[in-house]
Amino acid sequence: KWPRGDESVWKQGLRSVNTDVPSITKSIVNHVQTSLARQAYNLDDLGAYQAAALSVRDDLILNWNDTQIHYTQKTPKRAYYLSLEFLMGRTFDNALLNLGLKDQYREGITKLGFNMEDLLEQERDAALGNGGLGRLAACYLDSSASQELPVWGYGLRYQYGIFQQLISPEGQQLEQPDPWLAGGENPWELPRLDVTYEVRFYGTADRLPGGRALWQGGQEVLAVAYDVMVPGCYTKNTNNLRLWESKPKRGFDLNSFNAGDYEHAVESSNSAAAITSVLYPNDHTTFGKELRLKQQYFWTAASLADIVRRFKNIAKPFSEFPDYVAIQLNDTHPTLAIPELMRILVDEEEIPWGKAWDIVTNTVFYTNHTVLPEALEKWPVPLMEHLLPRHMQIIYDINLSFLQAVEKKFPGDRDRLARMSLIEEGFPKQVRMAHLACIGSRKVNGVAELHSELVRTTILKDFVEFEGLSKFSNVTNGITPRRWLDQCNPELSALITKTLKVDKSVWLKDLDRLKELLPYAEDAAFRKEWAAIKQRNKERLAHHVETTLGLTVNTNAMFDVQIKRLHEYKRQTLNILGVIHRYLKLKQMSAAERKKVNPRVVFFAGKAAPGYYIAKLTIRLIVNAARIINADPDTRDLLTVYFLPDYSVSLAEVLIPSSDISQHISTAGTEASGTSNMKFCLNGGLLVGTVDGANIEIAEAVGENNVFFFGHLTPAVEDLRYQHMYRPVPVEEKCPALANVLDKISSGMFGDGEVYEPLLNTIRQGDFYLLTDDFDSYIGALDMVDKAYLDKEEWIKKSIRTTANMGKFSSDRAILEYAESFWSIEPIKVP
Numbered sequence: 001k002w003p004r005g006d007e008s009v010w011k012q013g014l015r016s017v018n019t020d021v022p023s024i025t026k027s028i029v030n031h032v033q034t035s036l037a038r039q040a041y042n043l044d045d046l047g048a049y050q051a052a053a054l055s056v057r058d059d060l061i062l063n064w065n066d067t068q069i070h071y072t073q074k075t076p077k078r079a080y081y082l083s084l085e086f087l088m089g090r091t092f093d094n095a096l097l098n099l100g101l102k103d104q105y106r107e108g109i110t111k112l113g114f115n116m117e118d119l120l121e122q123e124r125d126a127a128l129g130n131g132g133l134g135r136l137a138a139c140y141l142d143s144s145a146s147q148e149l150p151v152w153g154y155g156l157r158y159q160y161g162i163f164q165q166l167i168s169p170e171g172q173q174l175e176q177p178d179p180w181l182a183g184g185e186n187p188w189e190l191p192r193l194d195v196t197y198e199v200r201f202y203g204t205a206d207r208l209p210g211g212r213a214l215w216q217g218g219q220e221v222l223a224v225a226y227d228v229m230v231p232g233c234y235t236k237n238t239n240n241l242r243l244w245e246s247k248p249k250r251g252f253d254l255n256s257f258n259a260g261d262y263e264h265a266v267e268s269s270n271s272a273a274a275i276t277s278v279l280y281p282n283d284h285t286t287f288g289k290e291l292r293l294k295q296q297y298f299w300t301a302a303s304l305a306d307i308v309r310r311f312k313n314i315a316k317p318f319s320e321f322p323d324y325v326a327i328q329l330n331d332t333h334p335t336l337a338i339p340e341l342m343r344i345l346v347d348e349e350e351i352p353w354g355k356a357w358d359i360v361t362n363t364v365f366y367t368n369h370t371v372l373p374e375a376l377e378k379w380p381v382p383l384m385e386h387l388l389p390r391h392m393q394i395i396y397d398i399n400l401s402f403l404q405a406v407e408k409k410f411p412g413d414r415d416r417l418a419r420m421s422l423i424e425e426g427f428p429k430q431v432r433m434a435h436l437a438c439i440g441s442r443k444v445n446g447v448a449e450l451h452s453e454l455v456r457t458t459i460l461k462d463f464v465e466f467e468g469l470s471k472f473s474n475v476t477n478g479i480t481p482r483r484w485l486d487q488c489n490p491e492l493s494a495l496i497t498k499t500l501k502v503d504k505s506v507w508l509k510d511l512d513r514l515k516e517l518l519p520y521a522e523d524a525a526f527r528k529e530w531a532a533i534k535q536r537n538k539e540r541l542a543h544h545v546e547t548t549l550g551l552t553v554n555t556n557a558m559f560d561v562q563i564k565r566l567h568e569y570k571r572q573t574l575n576i577l578g579v580i581h582r583y584l585k586l587k588q589m590s591a592a593e594r595k596k597v598n599p600r601v602v603f604f605a606g607k608a609a610p611g612y613y614i615a616k617l618t619i620r621l622i623v624n625a626a627r628i629i630n631a632d633p634d635t636r637d638l639l640t641v642y643f644l645p646d647y648s649v650s651l652a653e654v655l656i657p658s659s660d661i662s663q664h665i666s667t668a669g670t671e672a673s674g675t676s677n678m679k680f681c682l683n684g685g686l687l688v689g690t691v692d693g694a695n696i697e698i699a700e701a702v703g704e705n706n707v708f709f710f711g712h713l714t715p716a717v718e719d720l721r722y723q724h725m726y727r728p729v730p731v732e733e734k735c736p737a738l739a740n741v742l743d744k745i746s747s748g749m750f751g752d753g754e755v756y757e758p759l760l761n762t763i764r765q766g767d768f769y770l771l772t773d774d775f776d777s778y779i780g781a782l783d784m785v786d787k788a789y790l791d792k793e794e795w796i797k798k799s800i801r802t803t804a805n806m807g808k809f810s811s812d813r814a815i816l817e818y819a820e821s822f823w824s825i826e827p828i829k830v831p
C-alpha cells in the first residue's frame, strides 16, 4: 500500500539519472540559476564546475538512495572498513567515468561555453590521508562498489587534510594547513545532521556484579555523520563512506555558563570540535598524543554505535551478529573497536563475557601494514586509564584470560608471557595495540606475500605458535584500474578498448583481460600507437610543470620518477646520490662520449612528516642538487632533476602515465607492499626496484626480464646491519663511488656542505638502511636501464608486456579475496 498521498502524483515527481545531453545541460543551467544564484554572464570556471558537480551529485544521490534501500530490505551480511584515512583525491571525473557519462557531460559543458579539462582542475583534492594506507582504502571503496559488494567505509571528516607543502628558496619544506572545505559546500557529501551519537571520554568506571561496569561522568561529545557517495563502475550500486565530525554536545557547557564562566564554556565547545579538526601528518610513527587517541576512540565508538543500531533494526539475537557484520581494521588505528564492542555487549546488552568475546573474535579482522618497529602503535597505560577507564579494565580482563591460556599451552615460559602480553612493562607501561588487534580478530593479514611472511615470522611469531598458522594469511594490495588507468590515462584506456574489442566496462572490471594485449607487442603499428601515447603523456606532464612552476622539461628524455612519502627506508637519498654520481660522470666525459648518453629527466615528489628532520634534509639536497645540475650547460641536455612540490593524488595522475621507469628502492624487508609500483606498471612504466614488498609479485607477473632489480635480499639485511654496528668499514673502502659523491656534497658543491652533515652521517655511521651496501648494484641497475632503452622497439615491447600482465593487481581481485575468504559477504546487485 502506498504510504501517503496520491501515488501517481508522487510517481510524476520522481526523476531518474540524466543521460542525454539536453537534460544534462538543463540540469546544469538549473543549478547555476538556483543553487548558485548566478547567470551565464557572471559564471566563471569555478561556478561552472560547481553547477556541473551538483548535477552529477543529483544522479549519485538517486543511485545511492536505491542502493541503501536495497541493502536495508535484503539484509545481507555487510562489511565495514574502518580506516582513519581515506585519500580520495578528486571525485568529479571519477564519478562521470563510473556513471558512463563523461562524453555526454563533455558535450554539454562545451555547448555551455566551457572546457571540460578546465572544470576538472577546479576541484580540490580530498586529501584525508598520508600515503599508501589511505589511498588503498579509497581503492577498496571503488572496488567494493564496482563489484557490487555491501561494504561501507567509516572514517573521520577532518577539517584539515594532509598539509600543503611549500618549498623555500633554500630547499626547506614548509607546511601550510589544507582547509579543503573552505571553498563552500562540498557537493560529494550528504550531511546527515539527524544521524548522531554521543561519545564519552574520561569519567569513572565502577565494576558491578556479573562482570559489567558503569561508566559515567567525564566529557560527552557528539558525532555527526557525513555520507560520501561512492559510485561503482557501470553499476547502479553506490556505496557509502560515513565520515564523523565532532561537535560539542550542547553549544555551551551550560554549567560553566550559568556560573558566569563564559570563557571556559566556549573553551569546552572548542575542545569537542578539535577532535576531528586535523589529520595527523605522520606516516609510520606514533607519538602517543592524547588528541590522536581521542580521534581513534571517537571514530570507533561512533562507528560501532551505528553498526550495532543497524543490526538491532533487523531484530536478530546478538549471537548472530557475526552472520551480519564483518569489521575490517585498517592497521591498528581502530583497535579500540575490540574493547568497545566488548563494552557494548557486556555492559549495555548484558551478554556474558565469554559469549561476548566469541562474538567479537568472529566479527573483527585485522590488516597489518608495516613491520617497522617505530610504526607499531603503543599507548601509555596512564593515558588510557584517564581517557578510557572502562576500556582499560576490559583490556586488563582480556589480557588476564589470554595469558592464562598461553601459560596453559606453554607452562612456565615466562619470557613468552612477557613478550606476548597486551601490556609492555616499563615506565610508563604501554598497551600494545597490534597484540590486541591480533588476539581480538578472526583473521590477520599482511599486504604482500613477503610482508605477510615477515609478519608471521617476526612481529607476530609467538601468536602464530599459540593460535596456529591458519589464522594468518595474505592479501596482496591492489589498485583501482578505473582511476589509475581509465581516468589518468584516457588515451591508453581507449587504445586498450579498441584493441580488445570489448566494452571498456568489461576489461576494467576483469583486469586479467589485459593479457589479450600480449600478441600486440609483436605488432609494429600497435607499438607505434603505444609509444605515441607515452610521448603525449610526457608532454602533458611537461605542460603541467611549465604552467605551475614555469620550468621547461625536455620531453625527448627518459622520464624517471620516484613519488612517495619521504622516508629513510624508501631511500630517496639513494636516488639523489645516484643522480649526483651520474652528473659527476657526465662532467668527466668528452663531448663525443656525451653524444652517446641517453638523456634523462628525474622527477621527485613527496611530503616529509613535519618533524622528520633527516627526510627534510633529503628534500633540501634534491632541490639544491637540481638547481646546480639543471643550470650546467655541459650536461643539462642529458640530465635534469625536478622536485615537484605538494605531491597529491591529482599530481600522481599526471606523473604516472608519463614515466618510462619508476623507482621503488626500499631496503629489502621494509616496504610492506607499495602500491604506486602497481600504478606505474599498469601504465606501461618499467620498475627499478629492490626485491621487496609487492615488487616481487609484480616481477613474477610481468617477468623478471621486464624489471630492473638490484640490492641485497631480506635475509641478508640483519647481518649487514650487525656488521655496520660491530665491524664498520669506512665508506671510502666499501664503496669509493659513493664516498666520492658524499665528499662532493660535504665540500659545498650544492651549497653549504655543513647543512647536509647530519644526513650524510646516517650513511657514514650505522647506515641502517644499507645505502653503502646497495649503491654499486643500484648504479649497475640504472646502467642496465640505459642499455635496454637504446633498443627502442624492445623497450616498447617490455612496456606493453608489463601492462598486459598487471591484471592481478586490480583492487577488485584484492577486495574479492577479503569478501570471500574473510568476510563471507556476497555481491548484491541493485536492480
Ligand code: CR6
Residues within 6 Å of the ligand: 131, 132, 133, 134, 136, 283, 284, 331, 369, 370, 375, 447, 477, 671, 672, 673, 674, 675, 693
Ligand atoms: N606507508 C606501507 O608502508 C603499503 C601501504 C598499504 C603502508 C606500504 O608499503 O603499500 O601501507 N603502511 O598497505 C602504513 O601506512 C603503516 C604505507 O602506506
